[in-house]
Amino acid sequence: xxxxxxxxxxxxxxxxxxxxxxxGLALIFGIMRVIxxxxxxxxxxxMYFTMLFTALVAAExxxxxxxxxxxAAFLSGALFYGLGALSxxxxxxxxxxxxxxxxxxxxxxxxLLLTLGISLLLQNVMLMFFNSTPRSIRNPLSGSSWQxxxxxxxxxxxxxxxxxxxxxxAVAITVVLIVVMQRTRLGRQLRAAAYxxxxxxxVGVNVNRAHRTAFGxxxxxxxxxxxxxxxxxxxxxFTGFEFVIIMYAGVVLGGMGxxxxxxxxxxxxxxxxxxxxLVLPVQLQTAAIFVVFLxxxxxxxxxxxxxNVERA
Amino acid sequence: xxxxASSPRRQLTIVAVILALGAALVALTRDNYSLLILTLVxxxxxxxxxxxxxGGYLGLVSFGQAAFFGLGAFTVAVLAHDFGITPxxxxxxxxxxxxxxxxxxxxxTFRFRxxxxxxxxxxYPLALLNVFEWAGWSEIAIxxxxxxxxxxxxxxxxxxxxxxxxxxxGVALAASLAxxxxxxxxxxxxxxxxxxxxxxxxxxxxxxxxxxIAISGVLAACAGGLYALLLLVVTPxxxxxxxxxxxxxxxxxxxxxxxxxxxxxxxAILVPLSEWLHGEFGAVLPGIAGAVFGLAIILVxxxxxxxxxxxxxxxxxxxxxxxGQTVTPILPTVDATREESSCKPAPGETLLEVTGLSVAxxxxxxxxxxxxxxxxxxxxxxxxxNGAGKSxxxxxxxxxxxxxxxxxxxxxxxxxxxRSPEDICTARIGRTFQTVRVFRRLTxxxxxxxxxxxxxxxxxxxxxxxxxxxHRVGLAExxxxxxxxxxxxxxxxxxxxxxxxxxxxxxLLDECLAGLSAEDIGHIIAILQRLRAEGLTIVxxxxxxxxxxxxxxxxxxxxxxxxxxxxxxxxxxxNPDVISAYLGKRWAQHAEN
Numbered sequence: 001x002x003x004x005x006x007x008x009x010x011x012x013x014x015x016x017x018x019x020x021x022x023x024g025l026a027l028i029f030g031i032m033r034v035i036x037x038x039x040x041x042x043x044x045x046x047m048y049f050t051m052l053f054t055a056l057v058a059a060e061x062x063x064x065x066x067x068x069x070x071x072a073a074f075l076s077g078a079l080f081y082g083l084g085a086l087s088x089x090x091x092x093x094x095x096x097x098x099x100x101x102x103x104x105x106x107x108x109x110x111x112l113l114l115t116l117g118i119s120l121l122l123q124n125v126m127l128m129f130f131n132s133t134p135r136s137i138r139n140p141l142s143g144s145s146w147q148x149x150x151x152x153x154x155x156x157x158x159x160x161x162x163x164x165x166x167x168x169x170a171v172a173i174t175v176v177l178i179v180v181m182q183r184t185r186l187g188r189q190l191r192a193a194a195y196x197x198x199x200x201x202x203v204g205v206n207v208n209r210a211h212r213t214a215f216g217x218x219x220x221x222x223x224x225x226x227x228x229x230x231x232x233x234x235x236x237x238f239t240g241f242e243f244v245i246i247m248y249a250g251v252v253l254g255g256m257g258x259x260x261x262x263x264x265x266x267x268x269x270x271x272x273x274x275x276x277x278l279v280l281p282v283q284l285q286t287a288a289i290f291v292v293f294l295x296x297x298x299x300x301x302x303x304x305x306x307x308n309v310e311r312a
Numbered sequence: 313x314x315x316x317a318s319s320p321r322r323q324l325t326i327v328a329v330i331l332a333l334g335a336a337l338v339a340l341t342r343d344n345y346s347l348l349i350l351t352l353v354x355x356x357x358x359x360x361x362x363x364x365x366x367g368g369y370l371g372l373v374s375f376g377q378a379a380f381f382g383l384g385a386f387t388v389a390v391l392a393h394d395f396g397i398t399p400x401x402x403x404x405x406x407x408x409x410x411x412x413x414x415x416x417x418x419x420x421t422f423r424f425r426x427x428x429x430x431x432x433x434x435x436y437p438l439a440l441l442n443v444f445e446w447a448g449w450s451e452i453a454i455x456x457x458x459x460x461x462x463x464x465x466x467x468x469x470x471x472x473x474x475x476x477x478x479x480x481x482g483v484a485l486a487a488s489l490a491x492x493x494x495x496x497x498x499x500x501x502x503x504x505x506x507x508x509x510x511x512x513x514x515x516x517x518x519x520x521x522x523x524x525i526a527i528s529g530v531l532a533a534c535a536g537g538l539y540a541l542l543l544l545v546v547t548p549x550x551x552x553x554x555x556x557x558x559x560x561x562x563x564x565x566x567x568x569x570x571x572x573x574x575x576x577x578x579x580a581i582l583v584p585l586s587e588w589l590h591g592e593f594g595a596v597l598p599g600i601a602g603a604v605f606g607l608a609i610i611l612v613x614x615x616x617x618x619x620x621x622x623x624x625x626x627x628x629x630x631x632x633x634x635x636g637q638t639v640t641p642i643l644p645t646v647d648a649t650r651e652e653s654s655c656k657p658a659p660g661e662t663l664l665e666v667t668g669l670s671v672a673x674x675x676x677x678x679x680x681x682x683x684x685x686x687x688x689x690x691x692x693x694x695x696x697x698n699g700a701g702k703s704x705x706x707x708x709x710x711x712x713x714x715x716x717x718x719x720x721x722x723x724x725x726x727x728x729x730x731r732s733p734e735d736i737c738t739a740r741i742g743r744t745f746q747t748v749r750v751f752r753r754l755t756x757x758x759x760x761x762x763x764x765x766x767x768x769x770x771x772x773x774x775x776x777x778x779x780x781x782x783h784r785v786g787l788a789e790x791x792x793x794x795x796x797x798x799x800x801x802x803x804x805x806x807x808x809x810x811x812x813x814x815x816x817x818x819x820l821l822d823e824c825l826a827g828l829s830a831e832d833i834g835h836i837i838a839i840l841q842r843l844r845a846e847g848l849t850i851v852x853x854x855x856x857x858x859x860x861x862x863x864x865x866x867x868x869x870x871x872x873x874x875x876x877x878x879x880x881x882x883x884x885x886x887n888p889d890v891i892s893a894y895l896g897k898r899w900a901q902h903a904e905n
Binding site for chain 2: 122
């Protein structure tokens with residue numbers, strides 16, 4: 001029981017951060033219908049940015065380093081919004097947009113290749129600069145825990161401070177995004193561009209600009225999640241790939257195009273990853289994710305929150 | 313250009329030349345590193361061909377080819393390492409393992425389409441990677457057997473191994489080229505371009521997909537087995553890793569997706585490039601190979617988005633015109649006029665009996681207790697305002713929608729409910745669609761010949777049938793046009809021809825006159841009347857009342873998912889319910905007065 005609660009708590013904190021990553025990807029995937037393989041690699045860039053920024057302003061291993069990393073998370077959010085929008089303008093926008101978004105099959109080939117190319121480029125350029133040694137942002141919070149007593153003092157749960165604070169930040173950012181998507185003009189435009197890009201053009205939505213915004217925003221959100229992960233999880237130039245699979249699993253679980261769904265998808269992935277260790281060896285943690293992923297795809301292909309849009 | 317059933321001789325000659333040049337190149341190469349590259353190129357080309365079967369011909373992008381590759385590699389390695397079994401046995405076993413695994417994976421994963429398929433395929437190799445690491449197979453070295461090199465495929469002369477890889481590549485390439493020309497290949501192209509149309513034309517989609525993934529799995533497992541024997545060390549990451557799947561996908565996409573040549577071109581350029589970069593600069597700047605590789609991909613996507621082969625053929629076609637490209641199959645001259653018979657509706661002989669059909673989509677009751685029957689040799693018209701449930705009715709009758717209740721019986725004994733579209737086509741029911749479903753990148757003749765496969769078992773018979781049907785609808789002179797180039801009238805006639813190609817007893821025509829000029833309507837009506845005279849039974853949905861009156865023997869009027877009335881056109885048109893449904897209540901009163 002104690003072990004279960006401990007894993008549940010760990011799964012929840014991990015899942016919230018995954019949730020934010022998934023939200024970023026869901027914006028891109030849901031709105032542009034683009035499989036962005038480079039999503040994790042942009043995030044990896046953000047992790048290095050956070051590390052460099054933190055090293056610049058705070059002493060290594062200090063508590064301040066942790067909080068500065070959070071500042072860096074917001075900075076990288078702004079920075080990577082720009083980088084994402086720029087990538088879209090220079091590269092991805094050339095093979096996406098209204099022209100291809102309604103093509104189920106043919107239009108996606110160049111996009112797939114392009115994002116794979118970007119992914120390879122980013123990974124290997126970073127490998128040239130930073131080699132493959134895992135890096136981390138050392139800080140005391142990642143090694144200390146809050147202890148929470150449940151049922152009197154019988155069961156004590158340890159909560160890693162860095163992870164809990166990261167999870168809280170992730171939830172806060174997700175809530176803000178959901179409000180933006182539901183309540184603002186920008187959100188309505190993005191949703192219109194997602195549901196029916198052609199019709200959106202007719203009512204005056206600039207779909208290509210909406211896509212650029214979505215791509216920038218998506219990259220920014222995932223990168224912010226990544227920046228917080230960097231405070232407790234070592235990373236290297238190929239880290240992006242570990243996470244991009246988790247992100248896709250989460251987005252598909254939640255249902256494509258649903259931001260809320262993506263968050264819960266990520267949350268479920270985090271929980272599955274942690275709770276599977278109750279019954280499975282640790283090496284099979286990732287395999288467990290895939291099995292759950294496949295099973296849910298089979299039972300409910302449109303995801304938890306998605307709608308089935310296919311018609312004959 | 314009509315590819316189906318065209319002669320592969322020219323292509324096979326090119327394959328033979330490539331193999332001869334490759335073999336000669338290997339024979340002349342002495343240094344081991346170059347030989348390694350010369351062996352890797354055909355191995356990766358086979359992987360590319362394996363991917364192309366799914367991602368190219370079938371249009372199902374797979375991120376999981378590494379699953380089959382890795383299983384092949386591990387089968388060979390584990391058999392040699394743990395059991396001392398020679399690769400001469402290990403390789404065939406590996407192909408069997410790959411084939412079985414691909415059938416299992418296919419059976420699960422073909423439920424998904426598009427993105428979902430791509431992402432689901434990603435899961436298999438990565439899950440296998442974890443399982444193999446957990447199972448303790450984190451590194452397997454194939455033991456050296458200096459005592460009996462030949463019995464263990466460990467030749468002293470590395471050129472022999474390169475020749476073997478080349479031979480495998482030759483087999484895979486020739487097989488792919490043969491598939492592109494076969495009815496299996498054409499079925500895959502049709503499924504890729506419009507799965508529903510393909511199934512309604514009688515092409516069993518699931519079975520064809522399984523066949524494709526089985527061949528794909530066998531090829532990938534073979535490539536994996538050779539790869540293990542070449543490198544002699546197998547780790548889960550090196551054979552199940554994402555890089556393997558990515559390379560299997562990048563090579564054919566770079567070279568040209570959907571053609572066997574694409575994989576060959578892609579492997580011939582990309583594999584030496586990345587190996588050379590790695591060898592030359594890898595020690596100084598780790599990652600330079602990957603970075604240049606990534607950059608090359610980005611540039612190619614932006615400059616040659618369809619891959620090298622298609623860009624090249626497009627350029628050649630523009631530069632030199634289409635001369636020498638058009639391959640017209642040898643077709644028999646056809647006497648389009650059949651024996652003049654004049655079939656009239658046979659009252660009393662019911663061909664199709666529909667009783668109590670109900671379908672609900674969520675809260676919308678699309679069909680409510682629909683009952684009617686179709687007599688043999690009859691032209692039955694179905695009319696009704698938009699949303700009356702006409703197309704849903706056809707979707708039920710052609711197996712695309714499963715009704716909540718009700719029955720549809722063909723020929724007095726065969727129930728259509730619960731049957732797949734392919735089955736229903738085999739039961740001699742053809743149909744067309746309200747929005748034309750054309751295979752845009754197949755020629756008109758190929759579009760039609762897909763419909764003939766279900767009845768005609770040899771390619772010659774199928775082609776002859778398609779050719780004859782085209783004559784009957786008056787489209788023969790357009791046979792070599794691409795589907796995308798046809799105009800509305802030709803598209804409607806093409807769909808009719810495709811439905812007729814299976815030699816059906818009954819065709820369901822869904823608004824096949826929509827959007828046509830009066831002249832074209834007259835043309836099609838004449839064709840339909842002739843077809844009926846030849847013995848066909850026709851159920852037609854139509855909005856144009858005038859055409860309906862000219863054509864139909866009986867009319868069924870539908871509104872809000874129910875049958876309002878049915879009967880002869882003259883009596884139906886006087887019915888006040890029909891007038892009010894079509895023209896509004898006021899007109900109904902007006903008509904009564």
